[in-house]
Amino acid sequence: MIEDPPLITMRRRFTRPSRAQVGALHGAMTGHLVDAMGGRGGLPWSIKPVIPEQAHFCGIALTSHPGPADNLATFAALDLAEPGDVIVAATDGYMGTAVIGDLLLGMMRNCGVVAFVTDGCVRDIPGIRGVGLPCHAAGVTPNSPVRNRPGTVGLPVTLGGVPIASGDILVGDLDGVVVVPFARIDAVIAALEGVRKAEVALEDKVKAGLKIPDFIHSLLAGPGVRDDT
Numbered sequence: 001m002i003e004d005p006p007l008i009t010m011r012r013r014f015t016r017p018s019r020a021q022v023g024a025l026h027g028a029m030t031g032h033l034v035d036a037m038g039g040r041g042g043l044p045w046s047i048k049p050v051i052p053e054q055a056h057f058c059g060i061a062l063t064s065h066p067g068p069a070d071n072l073a074t075f076a077a078l079d080l081a082e083p084g085d086v087i088v089a090a091t092d093g094y095m096g097t098a099v100i101g102d103l104l105l106g107m108m109r110n111c112g113v114v115a116f117v118t119d120g121c122v123r124d125i126p127g128i129r130g131v132g133l134p135c136h137a138a139g140v141t142p143n144s145p146v147r148n149r150p151g152t153v154g155l156p157v158t159l160g161g162v163p164i165a166s167g168d169i170l171v172g173d174l175d176g177v178v179v180v181p182f183a184r185i186d187a188v189i190a191a192l193e194g195v196r197k198a199e200v201a202l203e204d205k206v207k208a209g210l211k212i213p214d215f216i217h218s219l220l221a222g223p224g225v226r227d228d229t
Helices: 019-025 030-036 072-077 102-110 125-131 182-207 214-221
Strands: 008-010 057-065 085-089 098-100 115-118 135-137 151-153 157-159 162-164 169-173 176-180
Touching: 008 072, 019 057, 019 169, 019 182, 030 169, 030 176, 030 182, 057 072, 057 157, 072 085, 072 151, 098 115, 102 125, 115 169, 162 176, 176 182
Parallel strands: 008 151, 057 085, 085 115, 115 135
Antiparallel strands: 057 151, 057 169, 157 162, 169 176
């Protein structure tokens, strides 16, 4: 580059979901949300809760892109954080250093942030447990980052191939993290009820002794199956 970029580029204003929209997804299972979005929306399998008993959350994405081996932009995100936000740190999948530890996570909690999600690593597991804030990451390492490279706050990021924009709703549980894009929130809320009803109906049948579902019986009896006898 001919000119050095600014250390931090910040998008201070973005459209946030309403409290009612967030509330409608609070407590939803990530699997149900994925089903309501046609089978996709979850972050990669590697991004999992660091403390399993602190896995569950639902909140509004506030993105940061500190990049590899740095966390300056994630610190800068504290200035924009509002109660109910989920701070996201995109590291381009870098696993050589942690992006945060328990102290930065504690600052997030003090700002009202409800969770932290990264495609990188974290450190200070005992301290993270004590902070009590849900933290989903791709790994753990004691190596520490620096705070000196250009980054962004509030701009779109990508974690493991999944795009996240500030204002999306993120939901996490033991299975991982699901991204509900802002433009699809109302549609997902509407579809979620049908998914839950179908799940309950099939669960009741399984508890009652169901061995093979009807659609498999129909498939096996149809022209798409040939017996090799």
